[in-house]
Amino acid sequence: MFEKFEKLQLVWLALILAFGLIVAVKSGTVTLSKDNISVTGSAYQVVKSDSARLVVDIKSRKPSKSEAYSVIKKQLPVVTEYLKSKGLDDIEVKPINSYYVYKYNPNGTSTNEIAYYNASQAIEVKSNDVDKIKETALDIQNLYEKGIDIDVTNPEYYYSGLADLKVKLLKDATTDAKDRATAMLKATHNRPGKIQSVNMGVFQITPVDSTNVSDMGINDTTTIEKKVTAVANVVFRIK
8 A cells, every 4th residue: 555655656756847737745744846855854863861860758747837847857867868878879858848737627618727737858869870760769668668658759861962962863864854855756867956945843752662742842751761753854956
């Protein structure tokens, strides 16, 4: 089916070039007109993240604010020492946050009487050892056995070489577009000439096996290995 479709494209191309048809023929990533061919090329590269971020929240619920704070202060050293024992020393302790919750009447309406205080303190951990961050995110749940109430966010993984990689991928996507144009024009004994214009598409940074795309672009931070994809629409003069 695809081969028949491709042959049909070439027939249209031959007609356009032979008879100078003004209409444009659009099909997927290729747009053909009398003098120009517009082709969308793509390129991708799989990279491994080289930095990671993990946030651990210590939580406490007590009848009074002072009691809630006291629990947090006692548990903080235990959590930070645990992180350091894993070889993580880039640790930033955030200020304690707290709020109170009112009691409710039997009819469901709130009273002015405080039922308890919730307190939490976030600990942000960063490391260039992404595997260590992943391991710690799983193992830190063991602190529950010590009576410490914590929430652990999913680790975030980043690749620091994105700026340079984007430049490379755009070049590769443009080359891919030229290869596609060459293949399309070969049957008509023509070839792509000078570039008339290049439009850069959005980058898609996704898990390696993902097929998701977005018009706004995707920036995945949930996986250590990522696929970075670039798209470029290139208009060539037909020789």
